[in-house]
Each structure stands twice: as C-alpha cells, then as structure tokens.
Amino acid sequence: MGIREPLGELGCGLSHALEVMGERWSFLILRAAFNGLCHFEEFSQELGIARNILSNRLAKMVEHGVLERTPCESDRRKVEYRLTEKGLGLLPAMLALRQWGEKHADVCNPNLVLVDCRDGEPVQTIGIQAHDGRALGWHELGWQTPDKIGTPVERHDGYHTKENA
C-alpha cells in the first residue's frame, strides 16, 4: 500500500468545503441561487425551509463568501443574495453530486437537462481527468507528495484488486 492521506487533522479542503456547505439546506439554497432566485421570500417559498434556518444559512453563506448580500436599489425593503465568484465555483461540485443522484435515484425526473446553450447539447458527465484529458477511475489514481510529482505511483490500496488477501 502506497501513501495514504492524513485523515487525523481532517485538514484537507474537504473539511473546509463541508464547513461552508455541509449543513442541511446549504446545497439546496445554492441550487436555488443558481436558478436565479435571490430574495429571501423566494428561497423561503420555493424550498419550504423554515425561515430561521434560511436566515441562518444565508448569513453563513454570506459570511463564507459564497453569496453576496446587497440591499436592493429600487426597493429598500428587499435584499438581494447573489452568487459570488467563489459561489459560482461550486457548480462543478453541485453538478457532480446531482449527476450521481440522478444516476442512482429510484425515481428521477430528467425533464430538464443541463446543456451548452450555444448548441443545446447536454454537458458531459463530470469525471476525473489526467493532465492530458484521459478519463481516470479510482484505481488509476494515487496520492503523491508535491516534491515527487511526475514520478509514477504504485496503487495505494487494494480496492478492486483481489490480489491482496
């Protein structure tokens, strides 16, 4: 077995991502934001989320720079929550999660498909690619220290390779 991640500190990017987006409604709020919703009432009605939780989540997402909160110019009662660049950067993660869910859900409504708007063709299923664009599966991946990048790695564990009893 090759190199293994240090899980102890939990200190990889995943922990940070989960800290920001790991709570119950965060991803659904994000999805709503990607669909153009930006007012408190819109989120509240579309998601059916409790108002205090919504308030809490929006505040946290603003605090972490995923959303930007700006009082509305035209009507000062209203507030706009809009995705920042950081928030927009979550699209691949959300889509990957969504594609996984669609693939494995019992009931699924593929009544809308995400497409390239230039030609209307569906986007690809999100996957992991090597630097040259080859699609990579888990058994073709390994962990490497930054100083040894560029040197091949033997497989780091025995997943799906029966040869190690």
Place this chain on the structure above:
Amino acid sequence: MGIREPLGELGCGLSHALEVMGERWSFLILRAAFNGLCHFEEFSQELGIARNILSNRLAKMVEHGVLERTPCESDRRKVEYRLTEKGLGLLPAMLALRQWGEKHADVCNPNLVLVDCRDGEPVQTIGIQAHDGRALGWHELGWQTPDKIGTPVERHDGYHTKENA
C-alpha cells in the same frame, strides 16, 4: 429569462444525493473509505467521531448502497465496510468539493496531491465540459427539455450580465 428548474418538488438528483450523503459525517467517512479504511475502529479513531453516530452513518450508507458490509473471513469479530461501485461513483463529487475547498481555504495543506499513478502527474481541476470537451462556465449553460435537445438556448438569467436592470 429562459427555462428554470422546477425547484418546488426538490425532485432532482441533488435531493437524492443529499439524502444519502448530506448528513454531518457522511462525506468524511466516504473520504476515509477512499483512503482504504474499512473497519469500524479505524473510522472511529481516524475521524474522532462518536461511535453511535458512526454506527448510524455506516448503516445508512450501507442501506443506500454506498458501502458494502461484509463480516471478515479471517477474524469473525471484524466487519469490512467497502465502497461499492455506487460509492466509487461519488469520487468526482467529492474531489470537486475538495478542490473547491482547497482553493478557497485560508489554511491549506497541499502536502498530498491526487495524481494519475501511471505518470505521477496531478489530475485536472474538475470542471464542466461540453460534449466536445470545451470547458463551460455557468453563463454558457442553460436548461433544456429532453425533446428540444440540440437547439440552442438563450441565457436563462442575468447572472454576471449587467445588461438587465
């Protein structure tokens, strides 16, 4: 504004994915599993998670087919939790999340990098691609009904296009 997803029912794959993986420790358990951990005590010690919660999460992930629970042959006290194909399918989502977290975390320890083990080169940052492989940003995407696939879409909202006050 073009087509918008029906958010009401929450019935997209994202809901299903979150139902399976949306709880507090699920993704960290998944990460540990990807790192080769497969015993209860290993998860418990590495993650520092409470035993009842761990038990609960593992059971749920097994129930949803992300992990497979098999009593160990050699030592009947032990149980092995291993990723199924469905579980392995979460890797792109997890990596996308992780890459996002690494990009935006204040403190970050890039002491290990995920590489293609054939040549030791880092994998690409996960992104969304058109059918021909072009990288796509949010403003180049749109929702389309299955019957109209192949016909271009006008942009569905005004994110980052100042032209719609």
Place this chain on the structure above:
DNA sequence: AATAAGGGTTGCTAATCGAAACTTAGACTT
C-alpha cells in the same frame, strides 16, 4: 476459564431544527 478486541447499543445531556408568532423597516393608499 479468563482476558481482551471488534462492533456495536443504551442513556443521558447539549446543540440544532422546524413551525408559527412576533418585530422592524420601508413602500403604497387614501
């Protein structure tokens, strides 16, 4: 038989969620 290890379950407390009522500030009407 005695001891220990692996994989849980049970009780109990602290934190979090959720529904509904309440508050505050800004528009809109008359």
Place this chain on the structure above:
DNA sequence: AAGTCTAAGTTTCGATTAGCAACCCTTATT
C-alpha cells in the same frame, strides 16, 4: 398622517439529532 402591506428577519418553544460515556455481545487469544 394614518393605516395597510410586504420583505426580511427574530423569538419562542417543542421535536430531532449529535455527542459522550458506559455497557453488552460475540469472537479470538492466553
């Protein structure tokens, strides 16, 4: 200017859930 309405939250309080510690059951090991 008073009254009403709307948007965006807070507060309150009962219902869940997380987390800790201790206990239990089965299977090795000595």
